[in-house]
Structure formats: structure tokens, C-alpha cells
Amino acid sequence: MRSTIAAAAGVLALTLAACASAPKEAPTLDVIGDRLFVDATVNGVPVSALLDSAAEVSFADKAWAAANGVATFGAETAKGTGGTAEVEFAEGVAVEALGTRLEGLTIAVLDLSDISNRIVGRKVSFILGREIFDKERLAIDIEGRSIALADRAKAPGGAALALTGERGVETFKARVNGESVNAEFDLGNGGAVLIGRPLAEKLGLLDDPLSLETRQGGGVGGEVERKVVTLKTLEFAGETFAEVEAEVDETENAGEINIGVKLLRKFRITADFGERTIWLDRR
Known part of the structure; x- marks a missing residue:
């Protein structure tokens, strides 16, 4: 009995050591045509987020926000590449993505169904904007379908x-x-x-x-x-x-x-x- 327990413990130790030494996989970059998606949570709710480095703030779809308890306030006219759209806002929003957490965000909330149907071809519930680019250094390989936080102490190539x-x-x-x-x-x-x-x-x-x-x-x-x-x-x-x-x-x-x-x-x-x-x- 003792030898069996010891052997099992040895196997467990080797397994744990292997897990500890194995490199972590880079977060998956979901590439749909020429659109980029990353896994995220918004106030703890999982969502596939469209990545947009040129969005001044992040956006949530109005119906998705209402279904997930995101309270909105105010109204303003936003300018986009197709013209203007009416948006509301939500404040104090927490977003987690790519191993980092963004807290206290004020995001825009609007109907993203046109973006989903006409442009992307799949449901877009959340657009992750420049806030994550402002906070972190990101290494992105679109063809390699990978995205990860990069060490600022190391000089990038290119x-x-x-x-x-x-x-x-x-x-x-x-x-x-x-x-x-x-x-x-x-x-x-x-x-x-x-x-x-x-x-x-x-x-x-x-x-x-x-x-x-x-x-x-x-x-x-x-x-x-x-x-x-x-x-x-x-x-x-x-x-x-x-x-x-x-x-x-x-x-x-x-x-x-x-x-x-x-x-x-x-x-x-x-x-x-x-x-x-x-x-x-x-x-």
C-alpha cells in the first residue's frame, strides 16, 4: 500500500512539474475574414469581442447590454465611417481580456445589428476599443492567429x-x-x-x-x-x-x-x- 501511494505521489509530482514548466498558450485570435475577435468578459459576462484599435471607446450592443444588466445613461450623436448614430453610455464597466483587466470604463452603447449583419456577417455584441492598447503592449500575429501581452523590457522586431x-x-x-x-x-x-x-x-x-x-x-x-x-x-x-x-x-x-x-x-x-x-x- 505504501509503495502504491508513493508511486502515485511521484507521478502526480511529475505531472505538476510538467504543467508548471509548460509555456502558456497565447490567447487565441479569432480571425473571421479580415475581422479580429478575442475572448473577453464584460462585468463578468463572457463575450466574443471585435477588436478595434481605432475606436476611441469600447462599444456594447444595446440589446446585449440590456440583457446583461448594463445600465445606460445620456444620449449623444456618434460619428462613424457611415455617418452618425445615436449612442447611450454606461460607466463603471469592467472588461477582462488577454490576461489584463480594465476597470471603471465608460463605454458607448448602441444598436450593433447593422454592423453584425451588413459588415461582419456574425453577431457582434461588444467592440473592444483602444483602452487595451493604451494600457498594454500587445503582440499580434494575424496570420498566426495569436495575440498576447508583450514584455516592455524586450525590444520588438520590425x-x-x-x-x-x-x-x-x-x-x-x-x-x-x-x-x-x-x-x-x-x-x-x-x-x-x-x-x-x-x-x-x-x-x-x-x-x-x-x-x-x-x-x-x-x-x-x-x-x-x-x-x-x-x-x-x-x-x-x-x-x-x-x-x-x-x-x-x-x-x-x-x-x-x-x-x-x-x-x-x-x-x-x-x-x-x-x-x-x-x-x-x-x-
Whole structure:
């Protein structure tokens, strides 16, 4: 009996030691087309959250918030890439994701059914915005479907790009057709590169508007029709992309260029808004 118990204890000890030494798996990045989802909890309620580095605050779907006891207050008009939408707010919200906890957040609450049905193609109950990028350094490999907290004491690989805030969105320097521009870093953009109308006009891309294809687009605020133009070159992080399709964003809050997942997935990304830097390492 003693030998049997001792043997079992030895096996248990070896098992525990193996578990302790095994590396922790990186949190899964759920990639649906060019949309990124992470597992999260909101006030303790599990939810699959759409990741959006260009969202000034996080968003909860109105019906989901009501069903899960998230109290709202106030009302305001929010501007999105599709126009405007009426939003309410919730305060004192706690969000856990990727091994970190965000407390005391004020989030926006609105009907996300149009985003779910028209853009994403699956239910979106929560959009995790820039708050987590402000707090943590994140290592993101879209093609590798991994995302994890990164150690700030270790230098990331790739080209370091300084960030500058514009209207609540972080931008980095890029070049379009040889022209220096501020490019928005937008992991919530699962569509084409966007170019603001003033820049498109400056570059002569709208000189023959009748010859341009149009395409349906738009995010928060509804669907809009956009002209499609071709950028001869788009340069950033030491890489040059040729003949890049871009849709013209005519909203008044549009940036010069908005770069989303279609191009960013070609890099291993380290993002640290607190340090005002992203690193892009070409795959």
C-alpha cells in the first residue's frame, strides 16, 4: 500500500512539474475574414469581442447590454465611417481580456445589428476599443492567429513607427504616390484602405469621377456609397505596395489614409499606444 501511494505521489509530482514548466498558450485570435475577435468578459459576462484599435471607446450592443444588466445613461450623436448614430453610455464597466483587466470604463452603447449583419456577417455584441492598447503592449500575429501581452523590457522586431493622435485615432507616417501622409492604424477596418476626399483630390485621383467604380461601404452610422480609386504606391514600414485599391471616405472626420487588416496582416505587429509606437515586422 505504501509503495502504491508513493508511486502515485511521484507521478502526480511529475505531472505538476510538467504543467508548471509548460509555456502558456497565447490567447487565441479569432480571425473571421479580415475581422479580429478575442475572448473577453464584460462585468463578468463572457463575450466574443471585435477588436478595434481605432475606436476611441469600447462599444456594447444595446440589446446585449440590456440583457446583461448594463445600465445606460445620456444620449449623444456618434460619428462613424457611415455617418452618425445615436449612442447611450454606461460607466463603471469592467472588461477582462488577454490576461489584463480594465476597470471603471465608460463605454458607448448602441444598436450593433447593422454592423453584425451588413459588415461582419456574425453577431457582434461588444467592440473592444483602444483602452487595451493604451494600457498594454500587445503582440499580434494575424496570420498566426495569436495575440498576447508583450514584455516592455524586450525590444520588438520590425520597423518602429512613431504614433501621433488625430481625433482619437493613432496615426503613423506613410507615403501615398510619393506624398507624405498620416495613416490611421485601424485593426477594426476589415475592408479596403480608405483615403479621405481632400487627399484624393490633391493627388488627382478624382479628376475623372465618371470613370470610377463605386462600392457600398460604411461602418457605424450606416451604409454609404464610395468611389474606388487606385493608389500607384503605398509605402510604410520599409515596404512598398503597388496598385492598391482604396475607397474614398467623404465623411468630415476622415483621416488622410486609413490602413486596416488587409495590409496589416502581412506583418507581425507590436502595438504600444502608451509608448506611442507600433512595430511592424514583415512576415
